[in-house]
Amino acid sequence: EPEVTQTPSHQVTQMGQEVILRCVPISNHLYFYWYRQILGQKVEFLVSFYNNEISEKSEIFDDQFSVERPDGSNFTLKIRSTKLEDSAMYFCASARKGSGANVLTFGAGSRLTVL
Amino acid sequence: DAKTTQPNSMESNEEEPVHLPCNHSTISGTDYIHWYRQLPSQGPEYVIHGLTSNVNNRMASLAIAEDRKSSTLILHRATLRDAAVYYCLIIQGAQKLVFGQGTRLTINP
Numbered sequence: 584e585p586e587v588t589q590t591p592s593h594q595v596t597q598m599g600q601e602v603i604l605r606c607v608p609i610s611n612h613l614y615f616y617w618y619r620q621i622l623g624q625k626v627e628f629l630v631s632f633y634n635n636e637i638s639e640k641s642e643i644f645d646d647q648f649s650v651e652r653p654d655g656s657n658f659t660l661k662i663r664s665t666k667l668e669d670s671a672m673y674f675c676a677s678a679r680k681g682s683g684a685n686v687l688t689f690g691a692g693s694r695l696t697v698l
Numbered sequence: 699d700a701k702t703t704q705p706n707s708m709e710s711n712e713e714e715p716v717h718l719p720c721n722h723s724t725i726s727g728t729d730y731i732h733w734y735r736q737l738p739s740q741g742p743e744y745v746i747h748g749l750t751s752n753v754n755n756r757m758a759s760l761a762i763a764e765d766r767k768s769s770t771l772i773l774h775r776a777t778l779r780d781a782a783v784y785y786c787l788i789i790q791g792a793q794k795l796v797f798g799q800g801t802r803l804t805i806n807p
Contacts, residue, residue, distance in 0.1 A: 616794065618742075626742060626785075626797040639794055674741045683730035683749075683789045689741035 585609040587690035589675050595696045599664050604693045606658045606675030615658045616676040616687065617650065619643070626674070632658065665697045702786045707802040710776050718771040718801055720786030725766050730789045733760065733771045734797075735782040742785065742797070745771065781805045 588607040596602050608615055617629040630640040632650055649661045658677075662669055672694050676687040703721040710716045722731065732747040746753055746760045748769070753760040759772040773780055785800040 618797075625799055626736070628794045628796060631794050676741075683728060683793075684747065685789065686732075686744050686747065687734075687742075687795060689743065692741050 585688070587675055587677055587688050589673075589690035589693050591693055592691070593694040593696070595698065596665055598667060598697055602662045602665055602669075602695060604660045604662075604673050604675075604695070606660070606677075606690060607656055608658055608675065608677030609679075609688055610656075612677035612679050612688070614638075614678040614680070614685065615650075615652070616678075617660045618674045618676065618689075619671040620674065620692075621668075621671045629660070629673075662695075665695075667697050670695055670697045702788060702798060704784075704786055704798065704801045706799065707804065709804045709806065711806045712778060713775050716773040716776045716780070716803065716805075718773075718784050718786075718803065719768065720770070721768045722786070722788050723767045725788055726790065728790060731760065731762060731766075731769050732787045732789050732795070733758070734785045734787065734795070736785070736800070737779075737782045742795075745784070747789075776803075776805050778805050778807060 590605045615632040618626050620626045628641050630644045631638045647663045651659050672692040674689050674692045676689045678685045678687045730749050733745040734742045735745050736742045746758050748760045761770045783800040783802050785797050787795050
């Protein structure tokens with residue numbers, strides 16, 4: 584069964600450092616998403632991406648965050664200057680359609696620890 | 699986004715059916731009802747979705763009330779591996795999924 588692959592599985596970084604989280608969505612999917620989950624809390628939407636541009640973003644997704652699809656297969660989330668509160672699991676998801684019947688496939692997540 | 703209400707937690711026994719309720723009284727005519735679950739230490743996983751009619755797949759069944767203001771996810775024979783947080787979501791168009799707190803399902807052996 585096709586899956587969404589995320590790397591790294593765990594990254595530890597110092598506050599203020601840049602971090603790039605990588606995702607390989609399912610190959611025929613056109614819609615891409617990043618979500619995050621702080622330990623013990625609910626899954627929160629960050630950003631959606633379609634046709635090489637951001638289609639929607641949340642208040643969490645401020646100027647420190649950016650997304651890119653550099654080569655047609657990878658989908659990356661960059662955090663320019665990490666803060667302690669960025670420590671969380673980050674989930675990438677992709678979907679084939681953009682309708683209400685849209686089914687998202689999530690990756691296993693990248694755990695980011697900011698010290 | 700239409701709001702959903704789910705119990706915080708439920709408990710069931712292994713090999714018994716589980717009925718997980720969800721209220722979505724503000725649902726509109728073109729909104730889809732989706733269910734996802736999150737197993738411990740994993741990303742959310744799609745379970746099932748529907749619009750008006752009841753739906754069955756290999757994982758579960760979805761029973762949708764006639765007025766669509768509520769739905770029930772049915773796990774026909776729960777196993778220990780079904781222990782997870784189950785999320786009911788209402789989706790319109792290409793909107794993002796907005797996760798609430800969900801229902802934490804515990805399965806007793």
